[in-house]
Amino acid sequence: MISYYNSKHPGLFIYITLVIVSVLSFLFFELKELQIGILSIIWGGFIFMRILSLYEVSEHFMPFTKTGFSKSTNNNSSPLAHDLLHRMNGTNYMKRGIFALHAIEGRTLLWFGVAFIYVAYSFYLSHDLVPRVALIQNISIFFIIGAGFWAGQTYAYSDHASKLLLIVFTVLFGTSLLNLNWVINSSYIDILNQYSASILDGNAFIVLAILIFYCILTLFASSTKGMSYALNAVIGSILLLTLSILSTIFEHPPQMIALWISGWSLFSVFWVRSYCRTDKRYVLFQCE
Amino acid sequence: MKITRINTGRHRAMLAIALFACVQIIMGFTLIMGDNRAPDTNYIYSAQAENIILTNVSMDINNDIEWR
Numbered sequence: 001m002i003s004y005y006n007s008k009h010p011g012l013f014i015y016i017t018l019v020i021v022s023v024l025s026f027l028f029f030e031l032k033e034l035q036i037g038i039l040s041i042i043w044g045g046f047i048f049m050r051i052l053s054l055y056e057v058s059e060h061f062m063p064f065t066k067t068g069f070s071k072s073t074n075n076n077s078s079p080l081a082h083d084l085l086h087r088m089n090g091t092n093y094m095k096r097g098i099f100a101l102h103a104i105e106g107r108t109l110l111w112f113g114v115a116f117i118y119v120a121y122s123f124y125l126s127h128d129l130v131p132r133v134a135l136i137q138n139i140s141i142f143f144i145i146g147a148g149f150w151a152g153q154t155y156a157y158s159d160h161a162s163k164l165l166l167i168v169f170t171v172l173f174g175t176s177l178l179n180l181n182w183v184i185n186s187s188y189i190d191i192l193n194q195y196s197a198s199i200l201d202g203n204a205f206i207v208l209a210i211l212i213f214y215c216i217l218t219l220f221a222s223s224t225k226g227m228s229y230a231l232n233a234v235i236g237s238i239l240l241l242t243l244s245i246l247s248t249i250f251e252h253p254p255q256m257i258a259l260w261i262s263g264w265s266l267f268s269v270f271w272v273r274s275y276c277r278t279d280k281r282y283v284l285f286q287c288e
Numbered sequence: 289m290k291i292t293r294i295n296t297g298r299h300r301a302m303l304a305i306a307l308f309a310c311v312q313i314i315m316g317f318t319l320i321m322g323d324n325r326a327p328d329t330n331y332i333y334s335a336q337a338e339n340i341i342l343t344n345v346s347m348d349i350n351n352d353i354e355w356r
Contacts, residue, residue, distance in 0.1 A: 033320075034319065037318070037319030037320040040315055040316030041312075041316035041317065044311075047305065047309035048306060048309035048310070052306075054302065055302050105301075112304070133319065137319060140312065140315045144312075146308070147309075
């Protein structure tokens with residue numbers, strides 16, 4: 001029988017491949033709606049499967065139930081050792097799933113809420129200016145960024161997985177930075193020249209600023225728990241500020257989308273590790 | 289008898305994420321199907337593009353006024 005949970009991090013390599021493909025596609029190719037649609041479907045399917053796996057872990061995987069494994073497969077050996085080993089393995093997988101469930105805590109859901117308001121408001125403002133397909137395309141891009149951010153959190157609790165994610169996403173973020181179009185945004189210059197509240201009226205920039213402020217505030221609120229939490233909070237805040245400053249000052253070509261996908265995916269590692277308890281605890285279970 | 293605590297908050301959160309994924313899939317299919325009514329389908333929103341559109345509109349209006 002093939003068990004999904006025999007994998008230490010189910011779907012990790014699919015996730016990394018998806019981020020790499022998305023970032024490189026936006027970076028080096030001019031994606032049309034067909035390609036963005038395909039990317040969106042693949043991302044949506046992956047997120048759906050990941051949440052199903054987490055649901056299964058949280059609801060149906062009982063480490064204390066009888067396994068039935070030892071008697072049916074090996075009658076000659078001692079059932080105790082098999083049973084015990086099976087339970088300990090199951091407990092480990094269960095524990096991984098429980099750690100991964102930190103990705104659906106309130107602070108992440110609040111992040112999604114604020115991000116949804118930002119997307120809805122920015123498209124409410126621009127729905128007369130751009131065609132309907134372009135609107136759906138842009139919403140899909142925002143959803144891909146959100147999916148990358150959320151799925152990264154479900155793997156970042158693990159030391160090995162988080163190191164892998166850090167290396168891959170840092171390389172992608174650096175590549176996106178190098179290929180960025182360094183042209184200063186004209187609307188930013190306007191804001192600097194004639195700074196007044198009236199310019200910011202009817203601009204979704206304020207909601208985005210609230211989102212960034214919320215992230216940084218949450219990071220620093222959790223940094224009081226310990227040194228490693230604080231370190232992750234500081235690095236995450238610096239990354240987030242870099243990302244927001246770059247996207248405010250410079251133009252928004254498709255390369256900026258690649259920067260956002262890689263940046264938010266990288267940020268997810270620091271976001272989880274700034275509040276999630278990731279140290280190992282060994283528990284000895286009594287056998288029936 | 290074992291009593292299992294049902295975490296409804298967690299269920300709702302999972303449901304929200306699943307809905308998010310479903311909406312994303314639906315949008316992907318919408319993009320693949322395409323929209324023939326749209327005049328410009330290869331268009332990615334940016335503040336700069338919006339400014340260009342607005343500038344062109346105002347230039348058209350000015351030209352129109354000068355011509356008249």
